[in-house]
Amino acid sequence: MNTYQRADIIALVQNDSFRQWVLTSTPELDMLWQQYLLQNPNQEAVVAQAREIVLALRVKNDFISDTEIDSIVSDTISTIRQTPENNRDETKSYTDFSESTPPFWNFKQWFTLAASFVLLLGIGYLVYTLTKPETLSDENKVVAVNQKKKLIEKVNQRESPLTIELPDGSRVTLKKNSRIAYAEAFTGSTREIFLTGEAFFDVVKNPSKPFLVYANELVTKVLGTKFRVSAYEAEKHITVEVRSGKVSVYASQDTLSRSQSSQEEVKGVILTPNQKVVFSREEARIEKTLVEKPIVTIPPKELARFVFEDAPASQVFSALEKTYSIDLVYDEELMSHCPLTATLGNEPLFEQLTVLCKAIEAKYEVVDGQILIHSKGCK
Known part of the structure; x- marks a missing residue:
């Protein structure tokens, strides 16, 4: 074991969040450390060893100091590294201490022994991991994220998108240089996916098992819908865009605890079609807005070419709301006295709004996922 691995193990064992995850895990801590493993696959063996040491020390968890932990882990690694191979009795089990173990060891000695044993097992695991032949490709690799469950990891290193079918029939379209991980079967009360990069999700509806x-x-969090998530590790922003249905987006508990912003700014939002959120990672702030190019959300058979002759502006705006599933906020009484004659074809929504507003001397702006129409009325 090299110096860096030794230092990594000690750092993990001394990390409060890591110890909490091992001993009293929560969904937020699970997410945090599973994401860490996905982003640092070379640390799997180190995390496994640190986990076993924390479990061995759990009886002392309430009162053991960081100094003691550092001493125990350091002594353990040093003892294993200094034991000559030719001094080990290969015919004797190293769990048999009946002849050599003093009848009354002090507390620290017992836990040093326990940590030595689990660390020895961990080193064996590391050697096996580094020397065993690769049996699975990067696009279909089963990784042990923690001791409770195994996740299937899919990685797309191709230029074209990779479509993946999940155990529940939902489909994920994974962009280049992106990866997801998920359980072999969604047996619990939720369907959990871990994403690094960008993916489009088409989720099978199941109200009793949130996705x-x-x-x-x-x-x-969704029950069944279509949406896109972009969360590249090197990017400063994370975005979630909704195509259909309803989506709840919120910051992880760990993000909330580290945030310097108001809790109201990061606690979460509800998104509907053509809306999106942009999360600033530096400021830990969520901003709700509209997608750059809203798409039509009604069935094609209900879509007709917009031809208006002296129609109240309120009627035109109402038709746009229905077509794009976006709230347009305006003074209905005022707009009912503004006649519009216009033919709207396949132009993007914002181009249509520009034409309409110019005709009635109004302006529009996007605020919190809605479109506000400002007008003083028509002459």
Whole structure:
């Protein structure tokens, strides 16, 4: 074991969040450390060893000091490294201490022994991991994220998108240089996905089993819908865009605890079609807005070419609301006295609004996922 691995093990064992995850895990801590493993696959063996040491020390968890932990881990690693191979009795089990173990060891000696044993097992695991032949490709790799469950990891290193079918029939379209991880079967009360990069989700509806996407600092919760998440590790922003249905997006508990912003700014929002959130990772702030190019959300058979002749502006705006599932906020009484004659074709929504507002001397702006129409009325 090299110096860096030794230092990593000690750092993990001394990390309060890591010890909490091992001993009293919560969904937020699970998300945090699973995401860490996905982003640092070379640390799997180190995390496994640190986990076993924390479990061995759990009886002392309430009163053991960081100094003691550092001493125990350091002594353990030093003892294993200094034991000559030719001094080990290969015919004798190293768990048999009946002849050599003093009848009354002090507390620290017992836990040093326990930590030595689990660390020895961990080193064996590391050697096996580094020397065993690779049996699975990067696009279909089963990784042990923790001792409770195994996740299937999918990685897309191709130029074209990779479509993946999940155990519940939901489909994920994974962009280049992106990866997801999920359980072999959704047996619990939720369907959990861990994403690094960008993916489009088409989720099978199941009200009794919410679908959760953990993407760095954000959690997206749905029952059944279509949406896109972009959460590249190197990017400063995370975005979630909704195509259909309803989505709840909120910051992870760890993000909330580290946030310097008001809790109101990061606690979460509800998104509907053509809305999106942009999460600033530096400021830990969520902003709700509209997608750059809103799409039509009604069935094609209900879509007709917009031809208006002296129609009240309120009627035109109402038709746009229905077509794009976006709230347009305006003074209905005022707009009912503004006649419009216009033919709207396949132009993007914002181009249509520009034409309409110019005709009635109005302006529009996007605020909190809605479109506000400002007008003083028509002459």
